[in-house]
Amino acid sequence: MFPGAVAEREAADYVIVGAPLDVSTTFQPGTRFGPDRLRQFARTFDDYDPHTDAHFSSLDVHDHGDVHAWDNAAEYLDYLEGVVTDVEWDDAVPLLLGGEHTVTIAAIRALDPDVFVCLDAHLDLREAYDGNELSHSTVAQHALDVADEAIILGARTGSEDEWQRAREDDVTIVPPEDVDGWIPPESLAREDVYLSVDIDAADPAYAPGTGTLEPFGVTSREMRDVVRTIAPHSVGFDVVEVNDRDDGQAATLGAKLLREFVFAHATQ
Template sequence: MFPGASTADESNPGADADYVVVGAPLDVSTSFQPGTRFGPGELRTYAATFEDYHHRTGTHFSALSVTDYGDVRAWNDVPAYLEYLNGVVTDISWNDATPLLVGGEHTVTVAAVRALNPDVFVALDAHLDLRAALDGDPLSHSTVTRHALDVADEAIVVGARAGSEEEWERAADSDVTVIEPSAVADWTPAFGDADVYLSVDIDAADPGYAPGTGTPEPFGMSPRELRAAVRAVAPHAVGFDVVEVNDRDDGQAPTLGAKLLREFVHTHHADG
């Protein structure tokens, strides 16, 4: 159970709730350091240390109608798993609640984006994730932004600093915006009335802050920069996830991921 949340109704997720945490421990395509299957449990564990009160918004997390659906047990048939996860997120959305997906590898984001059909996909991510496939796998964790663009009109990748030559060429198209780490502090998004989906790949953070991730990439964002980006996007978001956390550090990555999830909820509730 995510600390401060209550148990969700598994037969009707999102009923009598404003936010629903869903664990998605998929760990199939991680290409360097596996372990994302442990991400949902790690976030729940390290969130136990946080104060319930949020000073900036004056809200208590436990009073914000957050429920925890538990984990959607993963299996190796990724298309089938994403279809099932899509159904869970769709049920939450139909109940007018906001899904909070906790991965798991980044591929789980595809299910949520397909379910919610946002206008804009925003990813805080070290990588462009615009590959058509990785090692022949079209549903690899490195293809997420490309799949999101099958649904969304626009993708914004914040903190990106790595990608193949083909990915950077694709990122030059008009439907993709890349905010490199050096420009994050000056980024002021303007979404208007657009529905936005916000995905936080924990490797957007510099690995000095969050080493527990599958493909760490130096020269990344600081925790304060990540928090500022989450605060900027949250009021416009119809869904949120934090992904790519594994169990290969001393709690730095899950602590940061859990704090960003909490920051999203407080900001979405207060400013949305």
């Protein structure tokens, strides 16, 4: 159980769902261990948050546990979409723990947001990667099948075709050097937003435990500020791409960002 997620499901305002999918990772696998590590490295956190004057354990968070993953990504995403839909029907906000970034597709399909906001080192605007249309490198493209707009913060790498796609009107790229002090458009306050945190948005100095590291990234504090800003407008949230290839830095950051989301969303 995620520390402090003590609410019963019937009374929950937030439901944590582990999604340990790990089938399309292209460099360093291990995201199947992400949900467990996020829970493990959250154990040291104090329950009280001075920024919001709130206790995490009092915010009606429930941990659903993990949705066991299997090798067929399409079938798994269909099943996971149903789990997220059930959370929404219960008037709770789903909080996914990845798992590779592909799991975000299930949440996007279930929640049907207007805007997809993502912290990510990669554009993820490919139609397919090595022939796989459900690769973790295709998430933003799939999101745009549902959402009207994608805002990708911290992006610093992608194929030539992806950068060309990113120039279209429905995509906004905020490079790492512009994330500090970024102000979202006023229209975002009137939209349903889904917020996804790919932990590789962080510079590897802050979160080396991820599959495809990319230098010159965002700081942990900048990621926190984005989460605090976007959380009040969000219908769902995830932390993805944490693996077991560090001493807990990535999981600690990811778990802390999940808590920041809940604190900011609950006390808006």
